[in-house]
Amino acid sequence: MNTAIYEAPCASIVDHIDNGILLLDPENCILTWNQFMARHSGIPSQDILGKNIFEVFPDLPKAWLELKLKSVRLLKNYSFIAWTQRPYLFAFNAKSQLIGDNLEFMFQDSTFFPVADPDNGTTGVCIVIRDVTEMVKANRQIEEMKDITQTLSSIANYDPLTGVFNRSHIEQLLNMEFTRARRYHSEFSIILFDIDYFKKVNDTYGHLAGDEVLKHICKTVSHHLRESDLFGRFGGEEFLIILPNASEDIAKTVSEKLRRIVESLTVSFNECDIRVTISQGLVTYQEETTDYLHMIHEADLAMYHSKKSGRNLASQFMLNKRCSITL
Numbered sequence: 001m002n003t004a005i006y007e008a009p010c011a012s013i014v015d016h017i018d019n020g021i022l023l024l025d026p027e028n029c030i031l032t033w034n035q036f037m038a039r040h041s042g043i044p045s046q047d048i049l050g051k052n053i054f055e056v057f058p059d060l061p062k063a064w065l066e067l068k069l070k071s072v073r074l075l076k077n078y079s080f081i082a083w084t085q086r087p088y089l090f091a092f093n094a095k096s097q098l099i100g101d102n103l104e105f106m107f108q109d110s111t112f113f114p115v116a117d118p119d120n121g122t123t124g125v126c127i128v129i130r131d132v133t134e135m136v137k138a139n140r141q142i143e144e145m146k147d148i149t150q151t152l153s154s155i156a157n158y159d160p161l162t163g164v165f166n167r168s169h170i171e172q173l174l175n176m177e178f179t180r181a182r183r184y185h186s187e188f189s190i191i192l193f194d195i196d197y198f199k200k201v202n203d204t205y206g207h208l209a210g211d212e213v214l215k216h217i218c219k220t221v222s223h224h225l226r227e228s229d230l231f232g233r234f235g236g237e238e239f240l241i242i243l244p245n246a247s248e249d250i251a252k253t254v255s256e257k258l259r260r261i262v263e264s265l266t267v268s269f270n271e272c273d274i275r276v277t278i279s280q281g282l283v284t285y286q287e288e289t290t291d292y293l294h295m296i297h298e299a300d301l302a303m304y305h306s307k308k309s310g311r312n313l314a315s316q317f318m319l320n321k322r323c324s325i326t327l
Contacts, residue, residue, distance in 0.1 A: 169232060174295070195214075
């Protein structure tokens with residue numbers, strides 16, 4: 001079969017394909033330079049054919065690329081370099097330049113494969129350059145949207161002052177935990193606590209000082225909770241803790257630890273040392289409990305019992321006895 005009649009059409013295909021195609025001989029001189037490469041480099045094929053690629057493009061990563069070309073020739077196998085490994089091989093300008101982070105260059109996927117010369121048995125290397133800038137741009141936009149979504153989620157779910165969950169979200173989480181406990185007959189507990197005489201802190205030291213107290217308490221309490229525990233601001237100086245898989249005894253241990261930690265905490269503000277205590281109400285899930293709002297109501301009653309009994313205490317609501325007892 002006479003293959004010569006196909007040479008011109010093949011050359012036309014190589015020229016018009018929307019990928020860069022260049023062929024290097026064993027000495028890394030350029031044998032093929034298609035229109036994609038000519039257009040993006042600004043160097044027409046007639047001016048570059050026969051020249052050493054490293055002489056024409058001194059900015060190429062020579063040590064790395066020479067080793068890559070050598071390995072392709074020796075192993076006679078394909079090699080692929082994604083833009084995530086090396087953003088680009090040739091510093092071509094992008095069609096639509098991206099702003100910042102050195103994204104003004106075309107992002108490229110590069111494929112290397114050996115090409116044997118049947119006449120002399122030598123092996124050249126063909127490099128195919130694919131422009132993936134638009135894909136990178138789309139990926140960046142997706143990441144930006146994820147960041148925006150995460151920011152909006154933070155705004156929607158977190159208390160801006162203390163950084164813990166806000167009331168709406170902590171109630172949603174409590175409802176989910178309640179539903180899970182009812183379905184799988186598991187146990188969990190909640191702690192509702194209030195800062196004792198917090199109005200006096202605001203009146204004596206100012207509301208900015210009160211804000212510092214809230215932030216310090218939240219930071220301290222968060223540090224001493226388990227990773228699985230959930231902590232949220234339920235009101236002005238009122239907070240709710242969800243303790244998954246926590247029995248009455250575990251809830252008592254946690255509440256006593258938090259009581260002692262807060263009692264020993266000193267908040268410094270404008271050369272004043274502020275100390276506060278907390279009163280807590282504990283409730284453990286029971287099969288008889290109707291819904292999560294009922295648990296909050298019971299925890300509120302227990303917390304009120306702590307305050308009425310002298311503050312800086314933790315009380316537990318006993319469903320079967322319909323009363324609160326001080327721990």
